[in-house]
Amino acid sequence: MTPRATPRPHWLFGDQLGPTFIDPRGDGPDRGAPLVMVEASSVFARRRFHRAKAHLVLSAMRHRAAELGDRVRYVRARTYREGLRKAVGHREVTVCHPTSRAALRLVDSLDRVTVLPARGFLVSHGEFASWAEERGGDRLRLEDFYRRVRRTHDLLMEGDSPAGGRWNLDHDNREPPPRGATALDVPEPWWPEEDEIDQEVRRDLDRWEADGTASFVGRDGPRLFPATRREALAALNRFVGHRLADFGRYEDAMLAGDPWMSHSLLSVPLNLGLLHPAECAERAESAWREGGAPLNSVEGFVRQVAGWREYVWHLYWYFGESYRHRNVLRHRRQLPDWFRELDAEAVTARCLATTLAQVRDTGWTHHIPRLMVLGSRALQDGWDPEAVTDWFHRCFVDGYDWVMLPNVVGMSQYADGGRMTTKPYTSGGSYIRGMSDLCRPCAYRPTERTGEHACPYTTGYWAFLHRHRRRLEGNHRMARAVKGLDRLSDLEELLERHRSRGQSPP
Structure with missing residues (x-):
C-alpha cells in the first residue's frame, strides 16, 4: 500500500x-x-x-x-x-x-x-466577469446584477418571477421613524458575553499602546459583535426571529437614542467569514414563507446580503487598483482633526455629533448615517476620497478594503464620476429632519441656508451643487436640483458662510 x-x-x-x-x-x-x-x-x-x-x-x-x-x-x-x-x-x-x-x-x-478560489460569497469571480462582459464592461448596475443573483440562486422566486411580483420593494422601505419615538419598539440585538480570551486581548492592546507598538482611535469594550461561529448563529437567529419583521419599513430611518434600530448587525460576522451569505438570505426567506416577516423586510435584507454585498465585492476586483485613486471631483482637502479623532464633543450639529459618538463608542453605525451624515459631510466639504476611504476602513468594525473602496469612492464620494452610481448621494438638512429625530434639538435649523442658525448640511449641499454645477447639470437625476441654484437670492452669502467655516467642526 x-x-x-x-x-x-x-x-x-x-x-x-x-x-x-x-x-x-x-x-x-x-x-x-x-x-x-x-x-x-x-x-x-x-x-x-x-x-x-x-x-x-x-x-x-x-x-x-x-x-x-x-x-x-x-x-x-x-x-x-x-x-x-x-x-x-x-x-x-x-x-x-x-x-x-x-x-x-x-x-x-x-x-x-x-x-x-475565493470562498464566502455567492458569485465567483468568473461568473461576475462573464456578466460584466455581457454588458461590455459598462453600466454594471446593482439592479441588473441583483436580479441575476436572485434567479441563479433561487432566492425569493416564484418560478421565473420575483416573489410578490416585484424585484424591488425599496418604495416600502423608506418610512421615517415613528413620531415621538426615541427608540423602535423591537427586541434588542443579540449581545455576546466576554470571556478570558477577550480579557487577554484587552491586556495585549493595553500593552501595545503603552510600549508604542500600536496606537488606536475610539473606545473598546464591552465587545458587541460575534467572535465565534456559535455567536454568529445566535445573532442570526435573534435577528430573523425577533427583528427582521420591522427591518424593511425603518431601514433608512435614524434615531439619536437607538443606533441599532432594527438592523441585523450581521455585516460584522459575515465579513469575518463566520456566516455565509447564502444561509443568511435563505433563513430570511424561510421566515417570510412561514409568515414570520413581511416580504418588504425580507427583500430589503436579501438585497443587502445577496445583492449589494456581492456587488461591492466584485466591483472591488473588477475595477482594478487604479480605482482607489479616482477623484473626478478633484477633492483634495485633508480630513480635519476632529473627524479623524472621532471628537464628537467638538461638533455642534446634532446629527454629526451623534453619529461620530456612535462610531467612537462602538465602531459601527448603519448605512444611512454612514452615507447621509458622515459621507455627505466629506463630500460637501471636498475631503480627499482616498483619505475618507481609509478612515472608514480603519474606524468601522465591519470595514475592510474590499468593503470600503467601492462604497466610499463610488457610492459615498462620487469620485468615479458615476461609474457605480447614477448620482452623488448628498442632501440638505431637510432629508435628515424627515428621516430622523436628529434635528430636535439642534443649534441649527435645517431649512435655513444663511445666518446664525444655518444648517451646515443645507449650506453645504448648495455649495456642493454650485461647485460642480457644470458636471451635474447634465445628470438627469441632478438637473432639477442644480437649476434650483438660480432661485437662491442669498447664494453669495451662503457660499461665504460655507467657505468661512473651513475645516472647523460644524
Missing part, C-alpha cells in the same frame, strides 16, 4: 474564520490538512485602527484557534511572512483567495503558496 502523502497545511486569514474555509480543497488527500493562522502585529503598527475593531479581530482569531485545537498552528509574529515561515518552514501551503489586494500581493510574492 502506498503511504498517504502528508497533506499541505492550509493558511487561514483573520477574515476566513468560518467552516466554509476549512478543507476548501474538497474530499481529496488534503482533507483534514493542518491549519496555520498568523497574528501579525505589524497590521496594527502601520495604521491607526479603531480599538474595538482590533479587539474584535484578535478575539475572533484567538477564539477560532482555541476551537481548532491541535489542528492549527497559531503563530504571533511581527509580519505575516515571518509568522508563516515560523509555522511551516519551507513547506507548501494553500490559502483561499484573500479579500484585499495587499494580501493577494503578499501571498503571490511568497514561494510555495497556492491560492485557491
